[in-house]
Amino acid sequence: MSDPEGFQKVSEDAHRSNEAVNSNPYGPNPADFLSNVSNFQLIESTLREGEQFANAFFSTEKKIEIAKALDEFGVDYIELTSPVASEQSRKDCEAICKLGLKAKILTHIRCHMDDARVAVETGVDGVDVVIGTSQFLRQFSHGKDMNYIAESAVEVIEFVKSKGIEIRFSSEDSFRSDLVDLLNIYKTVDKIGVNRVGIADTVGCANPRQVYELVRTLKSVVHCDIECHFHNDTGCAIANAYTALEGGARLIDVSVLGIGERNGITPLGGLMARMVAADRDYVLSKYKLHKLRDLENLVAEAVQVNIPFNNPITGFCAFTHKAGIHAKAILANPSTYEILSPADFGLTRYIHFANRLTGWNAIKSRVDQLNLHLSDEQCKEVTNKIKKLGDVRQLTIDDVDSIIKDFHADISTPHVRPTEPVPHVIEGLEESEVKRPKN
Amino acid sequence: MSDPEGFQKVSEDAHRSNEAVNSNPYGPNPADFLSNVSNFQLIESTLREGEQFANAFFSTEKKIEIAKALDEFGVDYIELTSPVASEQSRKDCEAICKLGLKAKILTHIRCHMDDARVAVETGVDGVDVVIGTSQFLRQFSHGKDMNYIAESAVEVIEFVKSKGIEIRFSSEDSFRSDLVDLLNIYKTVDKIGVNRVGIADTVGCANPRQVYELVRTLKSVVHCDIECHFHNDTGCAIANAYTALEGGARLIDVSVLGIGERNGITPLGGLMARMVAADRDYVLSKYKLHKLRDLENLVAEAVQVNIPFNNPITGFCAFTHKAGIHAKAILANPSTYEILSPADFGLTRYIHFANRLTGWNAIKSRVDQLNLHLSDEQCKEVTNKIKKLGDVRQLTIDDVDSIIKDFHADISTPHVRPTEPVPHVIEGLEESEVKRPKN
Numbered sequence: 001m002s003d004p005e006g007f008q009k010v011s012e013d014a015h016r017s018n019e020a021v022n023s024n025p026y027g028p029n030p031a032d033f034l035s036n037v038s039n040f041q042l043i044e045s046t047l048r049e050g051e052q053f054a055n056a057f058f059s060t061e062k063k064i065e066i067a068k069a070l071d072e073f074g075v076d077y078i079e080l081t082s083p084v085a086s087e088q089s090r091k092d093c094e095a096i097c098k099l100g101l102k103a104k105i106l107t108h109i110r111c112h113m114d115d116a117r118v119a120v121e122t123g124v125d126g127v128d129v130v131i132g133t134s135q136f137l138r139q140f141s142h143g144k145d146m147n148y149i150a151e152s153a154v155e156v157i158e159f160v161k162s163k164g165i166e167i168r169f170s171s172e173d174s175f176r177s178d179l180v181d182l183l184n185i186y187k188t189v190d191k192i193g194v195n196r197v198g199i200a201d202t203v204g205c206a207n208p209r210q211v212y213e214l215v216r217t218l219k220s221v222v223h224c225d226i227e228c229h230f231h232n233d234t235g236c237a238i239a240n241a242y243t244a245l246e247g248g249a250r251l252i253d254v255s256v257l258g259i260g261e262r263n264g265i266t267p268l269g270g271l272m273a274r275m276v277a278a279d280r281d282y283v284l285s286k287y288k289l290h291k292l293r294d295l296e297n298l299v300a301e302a303v304q305v306n307i308p309f310n311n312p313i314t315g316f317c318a319f320t321h322k323a324g325i326h327a328k329a330i331l332a333n334p335s336t337y338e339i340l341s342p343a344d345f346g347l348t349r350y351i352h353f354a355n356r357l358t359g360w361n362a363i364k365s366r367v368d369q370l371n372l373h374l375s376d377e378q379c380k381e382v383t384n385k386i387k388k389l390g391d392v393r394q395l396t397i398d399d400v401d402s403i404i405k406d407f408h409a410d411i412s413t414p415h416v417r418p419t420e421p422v423p424h425v426i427e428g429l430e431e432s433e434v435k436r437p438k439n
Numbered sequence: 440m441s442d443p444e445g446f447q448k449v450s451e452d453a454h455r456s457n458e459a460v461n462s463n464p465y466g467p468n469p470a471d472f473l474s475n476v477s478n479f480q481l482i483e484s485t486l487r488e489g490e491q492f493a494n495a496f497f498s499t500e501k502k503i504e505i506a507k508a509l510d511e512f513g514v515d516y517i518e519l520t521s522p523v524a525s526e527q528s529r530k531d532c533e534a535i536c537k538l539g540l541k542a543k544i545l546t547h548i549r550c551h552m553d554d555a556r557v558a559v560e561t562g563v564d565g566v567d568v569v570i571g572t573s574q575f576l577r578q579f580s581h582g583k584d585m586n587y588i589a590e591s592a593v594e595v596i597e598f599v600k601s602k603g604i605e606i607r608f609s610s611e612d613s614f615r616s617d618l619v620d621l622l623n624i625y626k627t628v629d630k631i632g633v634n635r636v637g638i639a640d641t642v643g644c645a646n647p648r649q650v651y652e653l654v655r656t657l658k659s660v661v662h663c664d665i666e667c668h669f670h671n672d673t674g675c676a677i678a679n680a681y682t683a684l685e686g687g688a689r690l691i692d693v694s695v696l697g698i699g700e701r702n703g704i705t706p707l708g709g710l711m712a713r714m715v716a717a718d719r720d721y722v723l724s725k726y727k728l729h730k731l732r733d734l735e736n737l738v739a740e741a742v743q744v745n746i747p748f749n750n751p752i753t754g755f756c757a758f759t760h761k762a763g764i765h766a767k768a769i770l771a772n773p774s775t776y777e778i779l780s781p782a783d784f785g786l787t788r789y790i791h792f793a794n795r796l797t798g799w800n801a802i803k804s805r806v807d808q809l810n811l812h813l814s815d816e817q818c819k820e821v822t823n824k825i826k827k828l829g830d831v832r833q834l835t836i837d838d839v840d841s842i843i844k845d846f847h848a849d850i851s852t853p854h855v856r857p858t859e860p861v862p863h864v865i866e867g868l869e870e871s872e873v874k875r876p877k878n
Contacts, residue, residue: 085795205716207678240678243647273672338642394496
């Protein structure tokens with residue numbers, strides 16, 4: 001990320017986000033016996049769900065490059081498109097299985113023996129099966145009833161298990177399925193030894209308290225791990241994933257930048273932001289967070305999108321502080337206005353000082369960077385001049401620097417230079433202290 | 440939004456999202472006496488919080504244009520930058536108050552009489568005051584103790600009330616403040632007749648279950664309305680807002696595209712997506728959702744950012760369906776894979792058919808659009824040819840259309856044309872039905 005106009009790079013202090021979390025009276029409760037917030041795993045689905053993103057077309061070489069980058073980041077599982085989706089999908093699946101990655105390789109199929117027979121021959125470590133259980137999908141998609149679904153599931157699960165690889169059974173559109181139907185089928189597949197059961201918010205309708213209730217209920221019914229998959233249509237995919245972990249889910253489906261059907265699923269980077277805020281030590285022990293930005297750039301380029309301006313962590317302003325009252329406190333202690341440390345992600349913090357909302361603490365910091373010497377009173381005075389010009393037009397760093405340098409020259413050589421006002425500065429601001437509250 | 444390559448416009452059917460919500464066993468519970476999900480209000484802060492976005496510099500004309508557009512959308516309150524932030528900020532505040540908008544105009548100040556005296560003279564309908572209550576802000580920002588905070592609050596509140604305008608008192612960084620301190624001060628200001636108390640997740644550290652607990656607790660302590668303000672550093676700002684309403688909060692702070700300090704706050708559009716999924720009738724009765732896209736474009740242009748590719752509702756792929764199994768079901772009934780109706784926002788749905796994951800239902804729909812006549816079997820056959828080429832390279836609509844047209848010409852005039860294969864199509868796909876599961 002290049003330095004945009006008007007930003008000031010600040011040296012990184014020891015960050016106290018963990019202390020901040022620990023002092024939070026409403027923070028994660030270690031006594032919550034259901035929670036897997038400090039014991040979660042990632043199923044990375046950029047090469048499956050992500051391939052369903054409108055702009056995605058991954059060549060074999062690009063798939064391998066992405067799989068290797070995900071493996072280096074440290075994801076626990078990599079999920080691939082079904083080998084029966086197309087001939088090339090099958091070949092790519094086999095090629096990725098042969099890479100010898102640390103991450104386990106999964107493929108994702110319909111709950112059908114035709115698909116399962118192909119999947120188990122690809123060399124994957126596990127198979128994720130899914131079938132629609134909601135009234136909508138049963139009526140308008142596959143047209144099967146719950147008995148048929150249960151019979152198919154048992155047949156496919158026992159077949160995949162006989163090959164000695166992992167098997168997950170997931171319902172589709174779980175939050176619009178009948179609760180009793182869901183619990184019945186999950187209990188059935190758990191009894192015959194499925195490795196994981198999956199809950200999927202296929203349409204993005206779920207909200208956090210629903211998620212917590214459903215996961216907690218399911219947790220009381222099955223012994224295997226619970227995996228969750230959340231679409232982001234109503235903007236809750238990260239929060240739903242976090243709440244699912246609180247309720248006892250163990251694995252979360254993610255993709256880089258959240259790419260997938262429609263506006264996608266839980267994004268890897270956004271979930272990392274959430275989880276670092278909850279348990280920084282666990283996340284740092286498992287995942288190479290400083291590789292996040294390169295990973296996002298790799299995928300963004302492959303699918304021809306820009307990193308959203310407001311992306312968690314890597315958005316261009318995620319660690320930029322602008323209001324004067326913020327800048328003052330951040331300069332004293334970054335934890336005042338940051339729950340995440342940019343250094344954890346190999347990034348840096350910026351104090352935006354070239355604007356009308358700036359304060360004298362931010363300007364003083366810039367004066368120090370320019371290696372000039374001004375008293376606090378003088379910094380307040382020059383800040384007034386800067387804010388006054390900032391009221392008239394958008395400021396650049398050069399504007400601010402030249403106002404500061406002219407001011408400094410004025411007070412340093414009062415009898416040599418004429419005492420006329422600094423160019424472009426309009427008289428009249430009555431206050432030097434920062435005047436802008438913030439929450 | 441122009442039609443991107445490979446997308447197919449589908450005519451809008453009556454959407455059944457409300458029925459979907461009503462049939463959801465985990466949906467909003469009308470018997471939940473705390474919930475304001477069906478009784479919420481919006482405090483729109485693009486012209487206050489949004490002005491703290493790194494790229495924001497709003498001229499007076501642009502502020503007025505945005506204020507008018509927000510008013511037309513139907514927001515309940517418009518919040519403006521403090522009149523003491525700069526001379527121009529004060530003049531702009533006065534100018535917007537004189538517009539005679541339906542929305543109430545607020546300004547946002549520090550909890551200090553110097554600020555309050557200026558604010559009440561601007562013509563606003565109400566004043567939002569804020570003060571930091573966390574240990575971080577008390578130590579590194581203003582350095583005041585809770586007694587001082589309470590005394591200032593009482594003085595400012597009584598002064599503003601004496602002017603006959605609304606007054607809100609908010610803590611800052613509420614989720615890292617001491618619970619007893621918070622409840623004490625909220626109880627104090629409630630007793631002297633504040634209109635609203637505010638909870639602010641200033642650093643974006645809160646998660647939904649914390650929010651629910653804090654709001655519910657506060658609800659038992661105060662009689663006035665509760666307003667919430669959530670930053671989005673860990674991607675939970677929309678979910679936290681929704682959960683706050685479930686816990687009894689009444690008002691949510693939003694900005695267009697969520698612009699604000701760092702990566703911003705709860706976005707107006709994202710919250711609308713969430714609330715339409717929860718109570719479509721209430722939202723449609725209050726807000727002009729078909730103005731959302733223009734409003735977002737106006738602000739995006741003013742602060743020089745692009746609409747994020749994955750933005751709820753207006754992101755370029757929010758209503759695009761790609762996997763074959765999705766396309767099939769969507770063509771039968773949009774509610775199968777959509778919780779929101781694009782028509783509610785003046786938008787349209789797209790079925791992405793020009794890719795290797797396509798299915799014969801999507802292709803059949805395209806054949807119909809081209810006004811050609813093929814049987815289901817013939818559609819499956821031509822779909823195989825399209826998927827085969829899609830395995831080799833990215834497809835355009837023209838590619839698909841020419842394959843379909845060649846195929847149609849072949850079968851329509853078998854004895855006139857030579858029976859050679861369709862150009863660019865490689866032999867070998869063995870199945871015609873869609874093979875790609877999805878969740």
